[in-house]
Amino acid sequence: MTESLILRTATRLLLSLMLLFSIFILLRGHNEPGGGFIGGLIAASAFALHSIAFGPAAARQLMVIDPKALAAAGVLCAVAAGLPAALFGDAFMRAQWLHWGEGEATFHVGTPLLFDIGVFLVVIGAVLTIVLALEEEDV
Amino acid sequence: MSWFLIAPILVPMTTAALAVLLWNQRPAQRAVSACGAGLHLITTILLMVQVWRGGILAGQMGDWPAPFGITLVADHLSAVMVLITGVMGFGVCLYSLSDMNENRENNGFHPLYHVLLTGVTGAFITGDLFNLYVWFEVMLIASFALLALGSEKEQLDGAIKYAAINLVSTVMFLIAIGTLYGLTGTLNMADLALRLPHVEQRGLVTTIAVLFMIAFGIKSAVFPLFFWLPASYHTPAVAVSAIFAGLLTKVGVYALVRTFTLIFTSDVAYTHGALLVVAGLTMVTGVLGAAAQNEIRRILSFHIISQIGYMIMGLALYTPLGLIGAVFYLVHHIIVKTNLFLVAGIIRRLTGSMELKRIGGLYKASPLLVVLFLIPALSLSGIPPLSGFWAKLVLIRASLEIGSYAIAATAVLVGALTLFSMTKIWGEAFWKPHPEGPARTLGIGDLTATERALLIGPIMVFAALTIAIGLWAQPFLDLATRASGELLERTPYIDAVMGVRP
Amino acid sequence: MAFTVGAMAAGSVYLLLSHNLVRVLFGLILLSNAANFVIFSAGGMVEGAPPLIAKGARDLAGVHANPLPQALILTAIVISFGLLAFALVLVYRTYQELGTIDSDRMRLAEPPYDDQDIPEPENPHRIHVRDAARRVGNRVDNRMSANGSDPA
Missing domain, CATH: 1.10.287.3510 (Helix Hairpins)
Incomplete structure (x- = not known):
């Protein structure tokens, strides 16, 4: 942990920006470059930056949920994304969509989004588990 | 249809995730783990029944048609391997409930165990080479962590060697996949089987075949590539080494059988000839290595290697009878080997060590354990009427049929040497009195009732299975015959995969 | 490549x-x-052709990786x-x-094994370093004792 004023001030600014950007990337993912994996990496690096500036304990406190639990929840999300297909007699992981509205303004929500959120959580959880574990070793 | 295929993968995956969520609640975690393993067993039985009744089952994930999407396929070989994974997974899980210490459970034994089961099951069911790679990695990372779990010095030492060699094998596998894709433009195994005969660069195909042989050979610990196994398998907790001994190397063997019957059959004289030599050397070095050891689990580790030789021998003969033998041997070996490791765990519990010099007196102290040890031990060395006898008999007949007398003689000799090291364990651990006086050896009666149920129960069931396969060998031989028929015939498998259109 | x-x-x-x-x-x-x-x-x-299908098109145009x-x-x-x-x-x-x-x-x-002959695994460089350190240490000790004895 470095006691750098510049890093700490910058982190406060960057953290929220990076988290917001990661969610933007996550939601953008289905039809354009982006997605859960890259979004998860951005979010994970936001927390990793925080832990470098303020120490791993502060980062854990900020995250509220243990990164391991986050990864597990992500796996469950991803599995859950495959299951609705059973209701319609399709194969596992066949995408199921809901549509609201008409024409250009149609809003699509579907299982691929749930899957992407699952990936997002798994990536954050897994990366931070490793990063925080390594950082805590040093103290 | 495809739900039967995906269920055995989803159940342990979900169980692992739930177990992580219950990270610090030990009783709940144990309950989830046991239930998950039970459910996994049920799904594997359902899959086996489906395949037995309806033949090869294939499913396309996400309804993407065959060569593009990920295919899951279960023929009789896959189904029986998955079934045996379910049985072993459940049994060893129960055993681990009593065997694991608190430190290891708190550090995530249960989640890792189920991740391992996910990887093994996935590797058996998948019909896509790259997907196979992914399952291998899932399995590998879980096995690294399980091996190092507890962080004892010996474990870390073993885990380093295990990790280094297996990572190299992984990279080999990846390079082979890349080259194969460059050559054919597909990684679906059935599609590969169709396209590979039309590839013009025959030399390159054989090269790739050998790359795969090396990659899977490291995983399954065959002759020149086995050194990681005896360096690491005796170090972790008993339940962990039991499931490793039963399943991990066998996934490598399964991958060899699958690729060298379905895909690489163009240059049988060369590839399978090489495999035959490797098989013979594997058998001999394994059993000789075992003869030099003095610790129960290290002896058993070397025996894994020599037994792998038998399975590879069945594949290398590449006749219907040879493959029947290989399939039969796979199933028999998984049960017997896991069981022997579990028995070794009990021996340590009762006498305080696994070093043969420092234990003894078990014959007097616990007659039940004598029976439970003798059944898998004699089966391992191929004494009739136990399961190992039929497995060896079929293999030796297969080799005599095509006139490979050398390998048949090797197989018989290695069987005898196996008996020798089993008698060594017998003499040291059971006959001889304990060096520190008879009071140092506990009997089974000294365990608590729960311990007895959880530790002895799985061993008894596995022993019963061994006897059942020995006495009623016919249904199992039927199963192996069907499996080998499918492996040699190839077209039903290819049709099942490529014919399925949404 | x-x-x-x-x-x-x-x-x-x-x-x-x-x-x-x-x-x-x-x-x-x-x-x-x-x-x-x-x-x-x-x-x-x-070079320079990402395999993305252009808007409105059905297929990739031209050669792509x-x-x-x-x-x-x-x-x-x-x-x-x-x-x-x-x-x-x-x-x-x-x-x-x-x-x-x-x-x-x-x-x-x-x-x-007890009778197994294992070559001395210690890194030779490290021995040199340690020897050197010992030598330097000795010299320092000598000088200090020399300094200590001076006023006496």
């Missing part, structure tokens, strides 16, 4: 054969990246990232527990 992969593979083999576990780890990283390049070249290479191997590489990178991160932690833990990263000195899991 082929030469690059060859050079990487050769370098990684050199590193893998080292006693030093950290070097072995670097060798593995290099080797897995070499494998990624193999897959990459299997997909073919075309096959995108599937690149997806495979992405998967492989993720997996090897996980495995290597774990291996790094493992090496680090081993260093903490055993106090060495010399693979020849790790004989705990497979203890040598």
